[in-house]
Amino acid sequence: MKLLVPLTACAAKWFLAEGILGRDDILPATGTSPKEFAFDTILKFIEEGMKFRPKSPETYEKDLFNFLRKVMWHDFLDLIKRHEYDRTDVIDAVKAVEDEQPGPVMGELPDASAGDGFYSLEAAAIARKVLPLVEDDPELKEFIEAVLCFGCWKREDVAEILGITPQEVTYRKNRLRVRLASWYRSVQASRKWASTHEREGQQPSARTG
Amino acid sequence: MKEKDSNHQPEPAEEEKLVEALIGPDEDFEDEECAEEYLTAFGIDPTTLVSEFKEHLQEKARQHQAESGSVPDSLSNVLRAVRDHIKSSDPMNVDPDEHIDKLLSGQLARGASAGGYARALRQKEGEEMCEEDEELLDALEAELEGDDQKSAQ
Numbered sequence: 057m058k059l060l061v062p063l064t065a066c067a068a069k070w071f072l073a074e075g076i077l078g079r080d081d082i083l084p085a086t087g088t089s090p091k092e093f094a095f096d097t098i099l100k101f102i103e104e105g106m107k108f109r110p111k112s113p114e115t116y117e118k119d120l121f122n123f124l125r126k127v128m129w130h131d132f133l134d135l136i137k138r139h140e141y142d143r144t145d146v147i148d149a150v151k152a153v154e155d156e157q158p159g160p161v162m163g164e165l166p167d168a169s170a171g172d173g174f175y176s177l178e179a180a181a182i183a184r185k186v187l188p189l190v191e192d193d194p195e196l197k198e199f200i201e202a203v204l205c206f207g208c209w210k211r212e213d214v215a216e217i218l219g220i221t222p223q224e225v226t227y228r229k230n231r232l233r234v235r236l237a238s239w240y241r242s243v244q245a246s247r248k249w250a251s252t253h254e255r256e257g258q259q260p261s262a263r264t265g
Numbered sequence: 266m267k268e269k270d271s272n273h274q275p276e277p278a279e280e281e282k283l284v285e286a287l288i289g290p291d292e293d294f295e296d297e298e299c300a301e302e303y304l305t306a307f308g309i310d311p312t313t314l315v316s317e318f319k320e321h322l323q324e325k326a327r328q329h330q331a332e333s334g335s336v337p338d339s340l341s342n343v344l345r346a347v348r349d350h351i352k353s354s355d356p357m358n359v360d361p362d363e364h365i366d367k368l369l370s371g372q373l374a375r376g377a378s379a380g381g382y383a384r385a386l387r388q389k390e391g392e393e394m395c396e397e398d399e400e401l402l403d404a405l406e407a408e409l410e411g412d413d414q415k416s417a418q
Contacts, residue, residue: 057315057318057347057350058297060314060315060318061294061297061300061301061304061311061314062294062295062297062300064300064304064309064311064314065294065299065300065301065303065304065307066291066294068303068304068307068309069288069291069294069303072288072307073281073284073285073288076284076287076288077280077281077284090307090309091309091314091317092321095317095318095321098318099321099322099325099340102339102340102343103337103339103340105339118295121295125291175283176279178278178279178280178283179280179283181280182280182283182284182287186287199287200287203283203286203287204283204287207283208286209282209283209285209286214286226289229287229288229289229293230289230293230299230302232287232288233287233288233289233293233303234302234303234306235306236288237303237306237307237308238306238307240307241306241307241308244308245308
């Protein structure tokens with residue numbers, strides 16, 4: 057039972073990551089939620105009798121968490137791949153290039169790598185999404201910029217750039233994660249609200265038409 | 266045939282690495298508090314996960330029952346374990362005699378002191394405690410905490 061919370065949190069983090077990368081539009085269509093991912097993974101482990109061997113009895117729980125996390129991750133990737141055809145923006149972009157028209161994906165991206173000083177185009181795209189959400193928090197803004205301008209993956213490197221301790225980097229990372237989770241939650245709630253009202257708006261006309 | 270390596274994971278793309286650098290690795294959730302805080306912000310109540318998991322299992326059991334007329338042993342065993350877990354974690358199901366025995370034998374002493382001292386004082390609604398009483402209670406609490414620290418050393 058102890059693994060339910062960390063596994064669900066992992067799945068919820070992957071949903072958030074898809075949201076940050078702007079690829080979460082397919083997730084509602086799959087009809088799954090982070091909770092269901094965690095539940096189904098544990099159920100799969102129980103029902104299919106998966107082979108699991110812990111490194112040692114002392115690390116049993118940690119090893120099982122890592123094992124189930126990997127199983128769940130593969131299922132998550134499968135789900136995304138199965139619904140990949142829904143990513144019409146990418147398909148349109150290719151088509152647009154062929155037709156010598158400006159592609160919506162490239163058109164959405166600012167000229168970031170040249171002017172804004174971000175590490176890469178990918179970093180610039182993430183910054184465009186995330187930075188406006190932390191406008192009121194200079195510490196988080198500074199942390200995001202350190203990661204996305206310098207392409208720092210390691211917390212020690214970020215700590216050195218910002219002149220803070222690695223522990224403080226972890227605090228900021230945790231704070232950012234919680235903040236982005238709230239943002240993701242509100243985005244999903246507004247999408248749900250919009251789709252419900254859209255359906256409600258369509259119903260009378262469907263009846264009359 | 267070569268056995269599939271279950272630990273092999275493809276190298277994440279750069280954008281995924283950047284996102285991970287911002288929001289941290291999955292391993293962060295080995296810390297229960299961290300996982301709970303994140304889930305709450307995400308809109309998932311971590312305290313109801315076990316009971317929701319039980320409902321999920323029950324639904325699966327019903328499906329098995331409808332499709333094949335029986336529920337696999339593995340599933341019914343887990344369902345039973347989950348029910349037992351829920352039952353044992355409910356404070357209303359604690360056996361009072363056993364609880365008192367544990368209290369007297371000191372098995373629950375650590376948990377009690379970690380939670381602080383409950384002031385056995387009930388006021389009437391809207392009535393504020395006078396400063397003198399507040400000081401007395403503060404002094405008593407400090408004294409009790411001091412005793413605890415001495416006994417711990």
